[in-house]
Amino acid sequence: MRSTATSSPRAASRKAKVDSLRTLSSRERIIRAASDLLENNGYHGTGLNEIVRKGKAPKGSIYYHFPRGKKQIAAEAILFTGRTLAEVIRANFVKRQTAAEAVRAYVDGLSLFIQASGFRSGGPLMLVASETATTDKLLNQSCRKAYALILEAFKDKLSALGFPAAQAEVLAIGITASIDGGIILSRTYHSRKPLRTIAKLLDKMVQAMDLASNRHS
Amino acid sequence: MRSTATSSPRAASRKAKVDSLRTLSSRERIIRAASDLLENNGYHGTGLNEIVRKGKAPKGSIYYHFPRGKKQIAAEAILFTGRTLAEVIRANFVKRQTAAEAVRAYVDGLSLFIQASGFRSGGPLMLVASETATTDKLLNQSCRKAYALILEAFKDKLSALGFPAAQAEVLAIGITASIDGGIILSRTYHSRKPLRTIAKLLDKMVQAMDLASNRHS
């Protein structure tokens, strides 16, 4: 018996976060709680009180673990998010035969995850990335690194499946961007439909580029 | 003499906003200033003081014109943004021969606009849409309406160019989503490159669907 192909990867990472609230240090719990809250509400929409409450961490520990305050917490949370997401993406490719299949399964799974969150979650980086792109150097750097991890994950896996490097990079950008945009629309309309449309379009696009440029062994 | 094909549409709408600071009522100036600020900094990142300052509007007039406060201002600003953007999109199609050409020119122009803003602007709706998707009904409704205007603009124009209705809708979603995602990446990396990559990919995709489904008269 296996869990449904589409829902498992993100669900697993979400579960890991929750479990860890008991096992990990309060420092780690703060980072993970912040990661979730920043995804849902953005940087300006997330308060320190909210973070320690959700992370079941003592408020008095904030400035002990993070001397530079909210910014530092957010920066570390963003990097945590990037690493986690890149892992999930890579894991998704392992079980699939083709790139098109892997991408489609990933996006469909994502749409289920977002639906399960009541359309509160989704787009782990985009809010903070846009909010802080020109207003905070540290956070902007963190967002760049996080997105780079994600783009690299796609690029690596596409390359491994035979896509030329240049094409893999272009596709990675196209996949990442359209997923982010699809998430926005799905959150806005409280519906899986936009993201599922993106899944189908990406499937087609990846398949087309695959046929055009790869010799299939 | 005409302004450069790529930069004109958004630039024109931006200019209209600035000019209007002198001509229009303070109510209108508040809405337009809010439209800009919400695009750059999101809902939680935008303050009422900032809005009246940028709109050169008297602070004392806020609750006279907008009895329901910040939410009401944001809601009207979002609708203004949606209408403006839909107009720009439609205008862009008028001058072009093919759908692929129109989309590509639009996205390229957008990337120039974002660059010209120092990567502070771009993605007029996405921040507020994501921030308020499940936290404020009024704002969520406004964002839905605004996105609907944009999706409709694309869909109408694509239909007029011969795309079957279903395909036009799917394409409109794909275009809107990947542009939003491209904007996020361009803002994050302070570079036109991601958005230009999206422009090329969309060009290919629209062309491919055009060839596959249309009889060219």
Place this chain on the structure above:
DNA sequence: GTCTATATAGAGATAGAC
């Protein structure tokens, strides 16, 4: 490592004068 108390600033919002 964590607690409490507090500093300080800024937000959105309201009332009443003009």
Place this chain on the structure above:
DNA sequence: GTCTATCTCTATATAGAC
């Protein structure tokens, strides 16, 4: 339509005890 004063709330951050 606009101004000023003020209320209330919450935010981040700091200091010092334990």
